[in-house]
Amino acid sequence: MLKTMSTxxxxxxxxxxxxxxxxxxxxxxxxxxGTVTACVTxxxxxxxxxxxxxxxxxxxLSTQATGAVQTLGNLNQWWGVHDTLxxxxxxxxxxxxxxxxxxxxxxxxxxxxxxxxxLNKSKQATDxxxxxxxxxxxxxxxxxxxxxxxxxxxxxxxxxSFLSAASALPGAVAVAPISATIEKATAGVVGLxxxxxxxxxxxxANKDLQSANDAxxxxxxxxSKAMTSILMTLQQERQALYQSGFxxxxxxxxxxxxxxxxxxxxxxxxxxxxxxxxxxxKAAAQNVLTLQDKQTNAAISSSYAASLSTLHxxxxxxxxxxxxxxxxxxxxxxxxxxxxxxxxxxxSSATSSTKK
Amino acid sequence: xxSADDRLSVIQDIYVDALNNEPQDLAQATTPALVxxxxxxxxxxxxxxxxxxxxxxxSAAPGVETAYASAQAALAAVKAARSASExxxxxxxxxxxxxSAGTSLLGAAKAA
Numbered sequence: 001m002l003k004t005m006s007t008x009x010x011x012x013x014x015x016x017x018x019x020x021x022x023x024x025x026x027x028x029x030x031x032x033x034g035t036v037t038a039c040v041t042x043x044x045x046x047x048x049x050x051x052x053x054x055x056x057x058x059x060x061l062s063t064q065a066t067g068a069v070q071t072l073g074n075l076n077q078w079w080g081v082h083d084t085l086x087x088x089x090x091x092x093x094x095x096x097x098x099x100x101x102x103x104x105x106x107x108x109x110x111x112x113x114x115x116x117x118x119l120n121k122s123k124q125a126t127d128x129x130x131x132x133x134x135x136x137x138x139x140x141x142x143x144x145x146x147x148x149x150x151x152x153x154x155x156x157x158x159x160x161s162f163l164s165a166a167s168a169l170p171g172a173v174a175v176a177p178i179s180a181t182i183e184k185a186t187a188g189v190v191g192l193x194x195x196x197x198x199x200x201x202x203x204x205a206n207k208d209l210q211s212a213n214d215a216x217x218x219x220x221x222x223x224s225k226a227m228t229s230i231l232m233t234l235q236q237e238r239q240a241l242y243q244s245g246f247x248x249x250x251x252x253x254x255x256x257x258x259x260x261x262x263x264x265x266x267x268x269x270x271x272x273x274x275x276x277x278x279x280x281x282k283a284a285a286q287n288v289l290t291l292q293d294k295q296t297n298a299a300i301s302s303s304y305a306a307s308l309s310t311l312h313x314x315x316x317x318x319x320x321x322x323x324x325x326x327x328x329x330x331x332x333x334x335x336x337x338x339x340x341x342x343x344x345x346x347x348s349s350a351t352s353s354t355k356k
Numbered sequence: 357x358x359s360a361d362d363r364l365s366v367i368q369d370i371y372v373d374a375l376n377n378e379p380q381d382l383a384q385a386t387t388p389a390l391v392x393x394x395x396x397x398x399x400x401x402x403x404x405x406x407x408x409x410x411x412x413x414x415s416a417a418p419g420v421e422t423a424y425a426s427a428q429a430a431l432a433a434v435k436a437a438r439s440a441s442e443x444x445x446x447x448x449x450x451x452x453x454x455x456s457a458g459t460s461l462l463g464a465a466k467a468a
Binding site: 079083086089090091095096097098099102103111114115225226229230233236237243247 | 361365371380382383385387390410411
């Protein structure tokens with residue numbers, strides 16, 4: 001009795017499984033037909049390159065904003081040091097004493113705090129877009145078709161394993177396992193469906209990113225000149241602080257000249273100049289500082305506008321991806337490389353001003 | 357007609373000029389009063405610039421144009437005075453004019 005019942009259960013289960021296989025075959029055929037008629041093609045590598053370029057541009061903008069916020073946060077301290085050290089230029093004792101007294105503890109400028117707040121908001125928007133581009137790259141790299149096929153293969157293996165086990169039951173009718181041909185065909189179709197779905201997601205994300213890109217560009221370009229002015233002025237503040245330390249004798253001119261000689265003659269060690277020639281060495285170091293400042297100022301004046309221009313250029317590439325046109329990522333990558341060089345120049349200037 | 361960016365640029369020039377020339381100006385200052393005048397000039401130009409940058413100077417009006425022209429002229433006068441090596445007293449008068457013009461420009465732009 002018990003044996004008869006268990007045989008009936010096994011048959012029922014097998015019938016259901018056979019129905020599932022038939023349904024799967026039908027679905028596969030239908031899906032294949034649907035896939036062929038509504039195929040969405042996206043070059044995943046190109047999409048990933050576009051996303052990477054977006055990450056790099058937004059990172060460049062964020063780096064500039066971060067540097068500006070940090071400098072603004074330090075300004076009060078810088079002014080306290082600079083405004084006092086610059087008193088070394090006053091020769092008369094009573095005038096110098098008055099200079100030092102007048103330079104004591106500058107108060108926090110409320111406008112500086114306001115600027116920090118504004119720049120932080122701008123940076124937050126840029127960082128959010130950067131994260132969106134990062135997610136876009138992940139989406140483009142993800143191989144949905146392969147993942148779905150692998151999952152289906154596991155499921156086929158499980159089904160065949162079940163069929164094999166079920167056929168061993170007493171009284172069961174042997175059911176042929178899913179053939180390798182059906183596995184391959186069905187897996188291919190499922191892969192196509194998954195790819196198609198993923199491509200549609202990439203295109204939808206591409207459209208959203210383009211909208212976000214355009215919005216950020218509009219916002220940042222409206223304040224582009226003001227932002228460039230702030231970046232330039234902060235660089236002037238940095239240079240004024242450094243110059244005051246240099247004039248006060250806190251910074252050794254030999255330290256400034258060492259990297260210059262090292263580039264021409266690696267491994268060279270510079271000697272301390274004689275007392276009589278210190279003014280000459282100091283003048284040479286001053287020339288290096290002036291040239292470095294010019295290079296940095298040139299980099300600042302061009303880099304922010306270039307960042308925005310590259311961001312804007314990305315929007316056009318988003319449109320091309322949406323239209324299945326070939327993208328010109330190489331040009332954008334070149335622009336990003338130039339941006340990185342400019343930012344590196346500014347960063348090295350900041351480092352040299354604080355560490356030399 | 358000047359743009360908000362033009363106006364910010366003039367105010368920036370006034371501050372950067374005062375900041376970069378402060379060592380030389382202080383070197384000429386031989387009394388506590390002259391030193392205080394140089395320091396006050398830099399402090400006022402600094403405050404005006406950061407206020408202008410924060411305000412972003414978004415609008416223009418006829419009054420702004422007059423203030424803009426005054427600020428430009430004052431800055432040119434300071435530069436001419438420096439190159440002519442005028443006495444510290446004369447220079448301080450022109451520095452003060454330039455900084456005041458920058459402050460007026462900021463006020464006019466904010467009110468517009």
